[in-house]
Amino acid sequence: MLGRLDFSAIFAGPFAHLLVSGAIKTFELTATSWTLAVGLGVVLAVLRASGFPIATKAVAAFVAYHQNVPMLVQILLWYFGVPTLLPDAAQTWINAHDGELIFASIAVGLCMSAYFSEDLRSGLRSVHHGQQEAARSLGLSFFGTMRYVTLPQAIRNALPTFINHTVLLFKNTSLAMTIGAAEMTYVVREIENETFRTFEAYAVATLFYLAVSLGLMGLGALVEKRIQNQAR
């Protein structure tokens, strides 16, 4: 049974090059959307913690939309829907600068920023209110309190779910294949179509995603260990 498997066909000729380019595109997508998601996630969490009614409501609405609409729909909306609202010059510019990567990064980034902001919110809530009051009474501003007292502890507490969502973000970049971004899943499906080596092709993709996901989790565990609250 295993003797019938032929992995050499998957790595033969142009396919090896294709697999490498697919892996690179997956990493590019992960990096750009992760940066957007984390940056925006922190801003959203701080806005929500600020207590301004309008800001809190707006962030809650943003989170509700992005957590309750399938990511695939969000990607299709950004790629096929949003450009129709843009001026022609902007459309032309985006199309000339890898529009698939841009729109997929925005869609995945915005969606995951909702999750990251919620992670951070639960982290913030886990820091005792007394610490904030103490910091304010010592003369720190709201942002000073956030920066030096609350956020560092909140990030530590939020780290486990934060790492889970980073892995989720990495895996979800595979949805970008529907809009023609030539990332790993897209490339593997193409190779499968040309070689009919279905099991081998998807086995390569499975191993790739598994290895990177486990790597990310290992990296997360390392960071967690280094910055974990010491027992005082």
Add this chain to the structure above:
Amino acid sequence: MNRYKTCIAAAALVALVSGAGVANADQLADIKAHGTLVCGVLSNGAPFGFQDPDTREIVGYDVDFCKGVAKELGVKAELKVLSLDARIPELTQGRVDILAAVLGFNPQRAQQITFSDTYFVSNQVIAASTASSNKKLGDLAGKRISTIKGSSNIPMVQRVLPTAQIVSYDDAPSAFMALAQKKVDGYVLSESLMHRFIDKLGANANTITILSPAVGREYWGLGMRKGEPGLADAVNGALVKMQASGESQQIFDKWLGTGSSFKMKRDFTTAPIPG
């Protein structure tokens, strides 16, 4: 005693199973005996096989060929609607006698089923935005061309335009949308489907133009089970007669030519599939 019964039952079973293969040794004789030719057709592939909104009947180019062949064989055509994905298994498992279901020839399929002579040749063409500088096929060298994932025209494009970058989408409407929104420079599809998409643009239909020459040709045949030379000969004979009598041309004109919105020209004749 019980053991003897088991033996007899087993022997009977063996006889039944081995006999089943012999019963339909000649499918053509079976078809003539029943007086019906069961055709597998599609119901969502206009203009080849689709439901007429007025009469609720399945009609189309493929359906007319099925009926034409049945008439030449002297039997009645019985239509059976199949799904695109399941059409070849339905044929090989014997649920239909013949497939008239937008079946393009390729060597992988030819290993599973027998193809009749061509009854349709589908030109694969590339369309581009009318306002762009792409006026003929060669202008698209090095440009981005959208396709449907796994489509048979991808190798054709790679052969004709080796430097072009292929961007494949999940389905035909997405790939067409990518061209309409200028995310890609060209879109490769069969000529008949391309006409349908361009027609759907309505007043904007002139913003997309089909470039010449075609990228490649896909030969369509009626599909039959392997190992039925009698049926294959009879079907090919029927197709040749339909060609000679002008019936093939009439069917083409009705669904794809002058009588239709496609206004296509029949640039092929019924002949064995090259390949």
